[in-house]
Amino acid sequence: MAELGRRYGFFRCTGCNGQWESSHVYVNNMTGQVAYKQKCKKCNIECDPYHVEELKCSICGMQGKLCKCTKEEKMSRHVNEKRPHRSDLCMKCRAGIRCTSPNLML
Numbered sequence: 001m002a003e004l005g006r007r008y009g010f011f012r013c014t015g016c017n018g019q020w021e022s023s024h025v026y027v028n029n030m031t032g033q034v035a036y037k038q039k040c041k042k043c044n045i046e047c048d049p050y051h052v053e054e055l056k057c058s059i060c061g062m063q064g065k066l067c068k069c070t071k072e073e074k075m076s077r078h079v080n081e082k083r084p085h086r087s088d089l090c091m092k093c094r095a096g097i098r099c100t101s102p103n104l105m106l
């Protein structure tokens with residue numbers, strides 16, 4: 001099975017032109033292709049992100065490897081994440097591979 005890397009994605013619905021962002025976008029590390037789409041909450045259409053970028057640390061704002069924050073710092077920060085992940089719209093979660101668990105928000 002291909003290894004997936006987590007990214008930050010920007011979505012735009014082709015049906016209603018609605019836009020959203022998600023920190024739970026997963027790409028195939030080999031091909032760079034987006035592995036799971038997300039659904040527009042209005043139209044129920046599965047959409048690919050039109051733009052994908054490296055995750056930025058919510059504490060220091062640095063991307064991926066550049067972040068020096070400890071795991072503990074990130075964990076405490078993530079508990080306060082303002083926008084919960086919409087697993088009902090996420091095709092990865094719907095496939096049974098949950099992005100988040102109640103105890104650990106990765």
Ligand SMILES: [Zn+2]
Nearest residue numbers: 013016040043
């Ligand atoms: Zn839509």
Ligand SMILES: [Zn+2]
Nearest residue numbers: 057060067069
């Ligand atoms: Zn950081």
Ligand SMILES: [Zn+2]
Nearest residue numbers: 090092093099
């Ligand atoms: Zn998900």
